[in-house]
Amino acid sequence: MKDIFTDFYNTILGFFRQTEKKEENAKDVACNRLRVVLMQDRTNLTPELLQRMRQELIELLSKYVEMDKDALELNFEQEGNQMALMLSIPVLRAKEESEIDEAEESVSEDENSEDVSDEEQSDEDSETEDHSDDDESEENSAEDIEIVEEEAEENDKAEK
Amino acid sequence: MPLCIEPIQSQSKEIKGETMSGRVIVITSGKGGVGKTTTNANIGTALARAGKKVVMIDTDLGLRNLDLLLGLENRIVYTIVDVVEERCKLKQALVKDKKNPNLCLLAAAQTRDKTAVTEEQLKNICEELKKDFDFILVDCPAGIEQGFQNAVAGASEAIVVTTPEMSAVRDADRIIGLLEAREEIKSYKLLLNRVRPNLIKSNDMMSVDDVVEILSADLIGIIPEDTGIITSTNKGEPIVNDDKSLAGKAYNNVARRIIGEDVPFLNLEEDNSMLGKVKRFFSGLMGKEK
Numbered sequence: 001m002k003d004i005f006t007d008f009y010n011t012i013l014g015f016f017r018q019t020e021k022k023e024e025n026a027k028d029v030a031c032n033r034l035r036v037v038l039m040q041d042r043t044n045l046t047p048e049l050l051q052r053m054r055q056e057l058i059e060l061l062s063k064y065v066e067m068d069k070d071a072l073e074l075n076f077e078q079e080g081n082q083m084a085l086m087l088s089i090p091v092l093r094a095k096e097e098s099e100i101d102e103a104e105e106s107v108s109e110d111e112n113s114e115d116v117s118d119e120e121q122s123d124e125d126s127e128t129e130d131h132s133d134d135d136e137s138e139e140n141s142a143e144d145i146e147i148v149e150e151e152a153e154e155n156d157k158a159e160k
Numbered sequence: 161m162p163l164c165i166e167p168i169q170s171q172s173k174e175i176k177g178e179t180m181s182g183r184v185i186v187i188t189s190g191k192g193g194v195g196k197t198t199t200n201a202n203i204g205t206a207l208a209r210a211g212k213k214v215v216m217i218d219t220d221l222g223l224r225n226l227d228l229l230l231g232l233e234n235r236i237v238y239t240i241v242d243v244v245e246e247r248c249k250l251k252q253a254l255v256k257d258k259k260n261p262n263l264c265l266l267a268a269a270q271t272r273d274k275t276a277v278t279e280e281q282l283k284n285i286c287e288e289l290k291k292d293f294d295f296i297l298v299d300c301p302a303g304i305e306q307g308f309q310n311a312v313a314g315a316s317e318a319i320v321v322t323t324p325e326m327s328a329v330r331d332a333d334r335i336i337g338l339l340e341a342r343e344e345i346k347s348y349k350l351l352l353n354r355v356r357p358n359l360i361k362s363n364d365m366m367s368v369d370d371v372v373e374i375l376s377a378d379l380i381g382i383i384p385e386d387t388g389i390i391t392s393t394n395k396g397e398p399i400v401n402d403d404k405s406l407a408g409k410a411y412n413n414v415a416r417r418i419i420g421e422d423v424p425f426l427n428l429e430e431d432n433s434m435l436g437k438v439k440r441f442f443s444g445l446m447g448k449e450k
Contacts, residue, residue, distance in 0.1 A: 025363035030326050031370050037326075038333050038374065 039076040050074065057087065063103055066093040182290030185297055185418070186315035188339075190331030192302030194323045195353040198389060200299040201229040202408070203319075205398040206415030208263035212294040215254060215264040217285070219311040220301040221276055224268035230257060231396020232265055241269035241276045243285065250288055259401075264293075274306050279313035286314030295418075304338060312339070318348040319380060324355060324366040333375055349380035351414065356385045357428040381414035383407050384428050 045053075054074050061067065068090040077086045095103075187200045197220075204216045217240065218226040227233045238253035243266070250266075257263035266285070269276060282298075289296050300311035312318070318339050322332035332350070339345045352368055359365035372379055386407035392399040399408040400415075406426065413423045 027360075027363045027366050027370070030366050031374065034326050034329055034366075034374055037330060041330065041333060042337065 043076060064095055064100060065091050066095060067091050183295050183317060184286045184315045185317045185319060186300050186312050187297060187319045187321060188300035188335055189321040190304060190335040191328045194321050194328050196321050197225050197229055197299055199321050199351060200226060200297050201398045202400045202411035203415050204263060204297050206400040206412045207295050208260045210415060210419060213262050214295045215266060215289050215293045216297045216299060217266045218268040218299045220299060221268045222273050224270050226299050227265060227267050228396060229393055230265060236267045239267045239269040241272050244277050244281045277310060279310050282310050283314040304334060312342060316344055316346050318345050319351050320348055321351045321353055323353050324371055329371055329374060336375060336377060350375060350377040351381045353383045354385045355382055355428060380417055381410060382425050383410045
């Protein structure tokens with residue numbers, strides 16, 4: 001007897017709860033789309049400039065770590081009143097001190113060491129072969145480092 | 161059940177006015193059709209009803225409408241352009257409201273464009289009016305061009321009107337950026353218009369909290385969507401004069417907050433239909449069980 005009652009109760013509850021269980025609702029879509037669009041509006045950085053910044057960051061950081069260059073993410077995020085530039089780098093391996101020194105030396109001599117260029121070539125090969133799959137697997141295995149690159153407070157808004 | 165229209169108490173820092181005289185507030189939005197002029201007419205009327213001396217300036221040259229919302233369209237003799245071009249004195253151009261002698265309108269010219277009045281001229285008019293009025297409300301045209309720049313020129317406070325729609329929020333963000341860049345604007349508040357509690361409840365519309373968070377601005381009012389606005393516009397009678405209207409109440413509250421009172425936000429969440437009551441009863445049970 002008691003079971004019938006709880007069954008009945010749960011059925012009714014289920015009915016009233018249905019409306020709350022929508023997963024991707026219009027409101028969340030709107031919020032997310034707006035956040036992205038406002039990030040772009042608020043900063044004066046054009047996509048080309050962002051791409052250039054990304055490229056230079058990769059060059060600099062490659063000196064110290066081996067990373068998944070394609071999975072690197074560079075985004076603006078808002079935290080309250082502050083805008084932050086978030087850089088997420090899937091790290092494959094940190095480089096040895098000797099490697100870094102070597103790279104530095106070779107750069108100062110204006111020559112690239114054979115090791116580095118080999119590595120880069122093989123990287124590029126695998127990337128062109130199978131793009132998306134490669135990205136995902138590497139991303140999962142790789143450590144994610146998040147660095148807050150720049151915090152521009154309301155300056156961004158004022159600049160506009 | 162999450163309360164979408166939960167009042168944001170911490171945001172209710174009011175525009176403080178110690179002297180209570182000559183505050184110039186520009187009402188702006190960026191996007192058109194979100195209710196700037198309706199807001200202007202209602203806040204102005206509510207402030208006048210509260211005993212303040214109020215003048216409203218319509219700066220939407222060529223597209224004036226504030227006179228219609230106030231039912232004053234037949235009384236306009238001189239406009240702001242006549243004042244600027246010295247065809248009349250400033251005081252001659254002020255049209256008194258039918259009901260409330262505390263309320264005046266300085267109408268826009270319908271036959272001229274935005275270039276007829278400059279920033280400097282509008283600033284001077286505001287300075288002049290500050291001497292005789294407690295509040296000068298400037299109705300700003302849509303857009304971010306010269307018309308906006310003119311309207312903002314004489315103001316030291318701003319109310320940014322938006323609705324919980326993407327395009328309106330985006331434009332409001334742009335306006336906020338422009339207001340922050342102007343030194344003369346000391347503070348700005350957000351007024352969220354045309355809020356539809358039912359759509360928010362079903363997660364089909366952004367909630368008040370969402371918009372406030374995205375724009376990270378202080379809130380001065382939440383106005384529910386109200387069909388009464390249409391009839392009140394048709395009659396030329398601001399809805400604040402209707403004591404039964406929820407939107408009217410909300411606008412009255414905005415006026416009180418501008419004056420400096422601490423008024424809680426209306427609870428628009430309450431669903432008083434029979435189904436609403438049943439739902440509340442069951443969600444109450446659910447809450448206890450879990």
